[in-house]
Amino acid sequence: MRHKQVISVAFLLTGVAAMSFAGPSKPAGGSVSGKVTYEGTPAKQKPIDMSKEPSCAKQYTTPPTTETVVTGPGNSLADVVVYISAGAPDEPPPSQAVTFDQKGCRYIPHVLAFQTNQELKVVNDDQTSHNIHPLAKVNHEWNKSQPPGTPPLSEKFAQAEFIPVKCNVHPWMHGNFAVLKNSHYAVSKEDGSFTLPNLPAGKYTVTAWQESYGTQTQDVTISGSESKSVNFVFKAKPY
């Protein structure tokens, strides 16, 4: 009797030890990182005329430009979504919400990546009414008005899709939702860099998506906890 108890306690302990080892505190550690650049001449981004919306126009000393191609020093490309399109299992959404802000009649961020069924909060920080109109094709298209001072909208998308978002009241407002199936994604920073951490060993397809230039893919094999470098070069078109 006493023997049995000891054994069961021992089992329990080993079980706890094993769980803490395999638990989320110690993720398998491979990663993919790199840089997104362009070659050629990207389209010149035009200054936005916000004079029809004075409450927004007055927030800028120099008018902001369109963001269909966002470049940085050294031919780097920002706002490119890099994600694992094949090789990683679909994941349930994280409990944390992502926020899409409307400020100064622009979308911040311009490209917002999140997972399927993850909560998306849409905030209006402006003194004017916006309507949020995601032009979804795979998901459901909807269109909601958000006057100033109203609480954030809470939305979800069930299917993976790149969805252009616009505000019909302010035709220059244009953004993108990247709804992805797993948590291995990144949006390239201003210097074009990105990192996809926490990748277990395996074969993956890495895809980079730019709103004007489409997608590029590369295959990567990660063994153990190595860090692979993957770079993407987009051909820029001047118009």
Added chain:
Amino acid sequence: MRAYKLGLNWMFLAVLALLAIPSLALAQQEPNSQQGSAQPATQPAPAQQAATPAPAAMPARDVHQESHLGKLTGHSESGRKLYFRFCWGCHGFRGDGNGENAPYLNILPRNFVAATFKCRSTPTGTLPTDEDLYNSLGRGLNNSNMPSWISLTDQQRADMVAFIKTFSPRWQTEKSGDPINVPAEPALTLQSIKHGQELFQKLECWKCHGQEGRGDGPSASTLTDSNDQPIRPYNFAAGSRFKCGVSNRDLYKIFLTGVDGTPMPSFGDVVKPEEAWDLVHYLRTLQVRQKSPELTLWMSTPEGAAIVSAQRISGTPTGSGINQ
């Protein structure tokens, strides 16, 4: 020349052979002119078939859909025949809105594969109810090329609704949205109209619809629908029928559900029911060419009378550029 004749003979033989197969589907693929003489007696009356362009090529669809409208039950099998007689010319062979006539239409025919519908009683982003589709069919969509199908029987319209639901897989995986609750209309008061007027400003309806409701607001000229086609905001002053029904209840639904596929958003999350009714009352006063209790009451006040008489001045179609 001879080779051509031979070819024709050969074709005729082939046609005969095909017609011999007791399948309506195959027979219909051949030109109508040859059907009269060569058709086996077992076939149904040719007159009706001739009018039906090509049931032959109707895509085989193993999806069955029903529509339920009170006592009526529509079946997609019956609706299929009607669709390929009346609807496919615009809405297309695959229901994707790419029919033969589509390039000539200004407001493009609905794409049933995308399953985005304008006139709904359900929240934005959800599927409409059977009744919504049925009503749209009976009403037609004003200012577009979609006519009213009130000439068909109720059963036929119910069948068409059922068939339209076979085009998108959404109808198999999802239920229609829950219709929004439309509370009873409160009594019309001047206060209600004035509050509606404030809301029209506050919600910035005028950005598209214009301060006088002429559809000439600052954003009006930039609007496009989800097919990237230019679209105009509703011009209240011109006073044409509303697309999604003419009653005050229909108008109420429009801004609480939005007109999906167009720039008109849903105000469902931001407008309270009593506010929505106030807005309905005010919008009626913008329809200066239509008699309504709202307009009569509004014009009984000096302020309202002045506004309405100014709005009745007609100028260019958009109301801009008028010099008094």
